[in-house]
Amino acid sequence: MPDLLGKPVVLLNPTANRGKMQPYRHLLQQRAEQEGADYYETRQQGEAREKAREAALSGRPVIIAGGDGSVNEVVNGLLQAGKSVPLGIVAAGSGNDFAWNALQLPKDPQQAIERAFTGQLQDVDAGIVNGAYFVNSFSVGLDADIAAAADELKKVPFLSGKRLYYASILRQLLFGYHRCPWLTFSLDGAPPIYTQERHYVFIAATNGPSYGAGFRVNPQADISDGWLDICTVDYLPLLRALTLLSVIQKGHHAGLPEVHMYRAKKLQIESNVPVYFGLDGETRQATKLEIELLPAALQIRR
Numbered sequence: 001m002p003d004l005l006g007k008p009v010v011l012l013n014p015t016a017n018r019g020k021m022q023p024y025r026h027l028l029q030q031r032a033e034q035e036g037a038d039y040y041e042t043r044q045q046g047e048a049r050e051k052a053r054e055a056a057l058s059g060r061p062v063i064i065a066g067g068d069g070s071v072n073e074v075v076n077g078l079l080q081a082g083k084s085v086p087l088g089i090v091a092a093g094s095g096n097d098f099a100w101n102a103l104q105l106p107k108d109p110q111q112a113i114e115r116a117f118t119g120q121l122q123d124v125d126a127g128i129v130n131g132a133y134f135v136n137s138f139s140v141g142l143d144a145d146i147a148a149a150a151d152e153l154k155k156v157p158f159l160s161g162k163r164l165y166y167a168s169i170l171r172q173l174l175f176g177y178h179r180c181p182w183l184t185f186s187l188d189g190a191p192p193i194y195t196q197e198r199h200y201v202f203i204a205a206t207n208g209p210s211y212g213a214g215f216r217v218n219p220q221a222d223i224s225d226g227w228l229d230i231c232t233v234d235y236l237p238l239l240r241a242l243t244l245l246s247v248i249q250k251g252h253h254a255g256l257p258e259v260h261m262y263r264a265k266k267l268q269i270e271s272n273v274p275v276y277f278g279l280d281g282e283t284r285q286a287t288k289l290e291i292e293l294l295p296a297a298l299q300i301r302r
């Protein structure tokens with residue numbers, strides 16, 4: 001039996017980046033062999049989480065090649081194990097907000113792989129929402145509704161990739177925008193900021209500066225500062241919202257009248273009806289949301 005103690009477990013999501021994973025697959029397999037590491041391609045959703053959990057329990061570092069969704073799975077596995085092991089990330093998805101914009105990892109596959117194996121370890125915060133972990137972003141409102149619309153439209157034949165993405169945005173903006181959520185929220189256990197429910201385009205609490213493939217929602221966010229950065233955007237007419245979205249994409253929205261920014265360690269959000277929320281781009285539903293920052297919960301190579 002080879003001695004695997006301390007050898008990384010390398011995981012690759014073959015469906016990330018719309019299946020275009022060949023360059024990463026080849027380089028990672030080679031590197032894993034050199035290092036005596038295990039190399040594994042996931043066969044279904046949830047498997048990366050389970051493999052990461054098992055690796056952490058046996059004290060082995062984990063390397064994940066995929067996008068934000070794959071990183072989220074691995075982070076959930078590591079934090080469920082409750083045992084901290086080094087995490088390397090090879091950004092190979094279609095968005096890569098966390099790897100590229102929060103960690104500023106290289107885009108070149110060879111360099112990215114080198115960092116994932118040998119980069120300096122940094123303590124990084126994580127977040128938890130109703131028992132599920134995230135490392136980059138939590139949000140409720142328009143973007144989570146668009147992601148839910150995309151899940152729904154996946155059932156339509158011949159609708160996939162970019163066409164599916166644009167169809168979901170169009171459908172949600174034209175027919176669902178007025179259904180953006182009515183919410184109350186409070187920070188760090190204080191009474192709600194507004195006692196009455198208010199209509200929002202979104203409320204986002206993030207660890208990293210961007211999500212949704214480059215929207216710089218909290219441009220000043222720092223992944224190791226022990227704070228959640230929170231951005232709320234009040235409901236506003238659709239045409240104004242569309243212009244605002246391009247301002248948010250560039251991260252120039254602080255100070256606008258509809259925008260409010262906060263910092264907190266805990267955020268509680270309530271709605272009278274179930275609302276969609278996104279965790280690192282993965283969509284779920286709830287009426288009451290308890291979000292909490294977990295300082296220095298992860299060790300990540302960069």
Ligand SMILES: Nc1ncnc2c1ncn2[C@@H]1O[C@H](COP(=O)(O)OP(=O)(O)OP(=O)(O)O)[C@@H](O)[C@H]1O
Binds near residue numbers: 015016044046092095
């Ligand atoms: N073998 C698999 N088959 C199907 N889905 C998988 C498999 N392995 C992982 N997944 C799921 O694939 C989804 C998309 O993966 P991921 O987010 O990594 O790629 P992406 O969508 O290309 O990147 P990004 O989120 O950065 O845009 C995730 O929800 C992940 O859980």
